[in-house]
Amino acid sequence: MGRSRYVITEPDKPHFLTWTVVEWLPVFTRQESVEILLESWRYQREHADLKLYGYVVLENHVHLAAQAPRLDKCVASFKSFTAGRLIALLQHYGAKTILKRLHFAKRKHKVDREHQFWQEGSHAELIFSDAMMREKLDYIHYNPVKRGFVDLPEHWRYSSARNYQGMEGLIEIDPWH
Numbered sequence: 001m002g003r004s005r006y007v008i009t010e011p012d013k014p015h016f017l018t019w020t021v022v023e024w025l026p027v028f029t030r031q032e033s034v035e036i037l038l039e040s041w042r043y044q045r046e047h048a049d050l051k052l053y054g055y056v057v058l059e060n061h062v063h064l065a066a067q068a069p070r071l072d073k074c075v076a077s078f079k080s081f082t083a084g085r086l087i088a089l090l091q092h093y094g095a096k097t098i099l100k101r102l103h104f105a106k107r108k109h110k111v112d113r114e115h116q117f118w119q120e121g122s123h124a125e126l127i128f129s130d131a132m133m134r135e136k137l138d139y140i141h142y143n144p145v146k147r148g149f150v151d152l153p154e155h156w157r158y159s160s161a162r163n164y165q166g167m168e169g170l171i172e173i174d175p176w177h
Contacts, residue, residue: 008075008124014053014067016136018123019079022105022116025098026059027086034158036085037062038171040078048074051174054137056144057158063140065127065176075122083117133176137164 008015021027028034034057044050048068055064068074090099102115127133141164144156153161163169 008072008122010126011070011072012067013071014051014065014127014133015071016125016127016139017064017066017075018061020061020119020123022119023101024060025101027090027098027117028057028059028062028158033086033089034170036082036089040081041171044068044074044078045172045174048077050074052160052171053133053174053176054140054160054164055171055173056140056156056160058143058147058149063143065133065136065140071124075124079118079122083115086117087115130177137176 028037037057041050041052041055045052048070050071051067053065053067055062055066066074087099087102090102099115102117106113106116125136127136137160141153141156141159141161144150144159145153150156153159154165154167157170160169160171160173163173164175
């Protein structure tokens with residue numbers, strides 16, 4: 001049971017999460033696709049008491065630090081909503097190759113859908129201290145730097161690094177003290 005170690009065991013505590021597109025497909029290369037993620041987080045911040053402490057969206061995966069009264073339900077809702085919207089966006093643009101890969105990645109027993117967008121699981125890691133939160137936020141913000149995309153974390157548009165530098169970000173977050 002490979003997924004069991006990533007279960008959100010304390011759903012009301014802050015967690016570091018990673019969500020990856022199946023086969024590491026580069027889907028988040030257009031602002032429209034990233035906006036679907038941001039829209040979902042805005043909704044959850046308003047309606048599900050999601051505390052979004054930090055995030056980064058790269059071309060094929062997302063890292064975030066977040067907390068909610070039922071983080072497990074927020075994750076399930078987020079993944080379901082965004083998968084549907086992102087698949088519809090890919091269909092709109094006629095992204096046949098990516099859609100074929102998403103269809104191929106769907107497990108046979110999943111008869112409720114045509115495609116699998118996100119890898120199963122959430123790679124959830126409980127954040128149990130201020131020091132660990134700082135470490136995870138640094139990891140999130142320096143990910144695009146480490147990958148050679150930008151020189152400074154705040155230069156990556158799809159990240160909360162700007163918020164922590166006192167700049168306007170693409171979405172409001174809940175800064176960690």
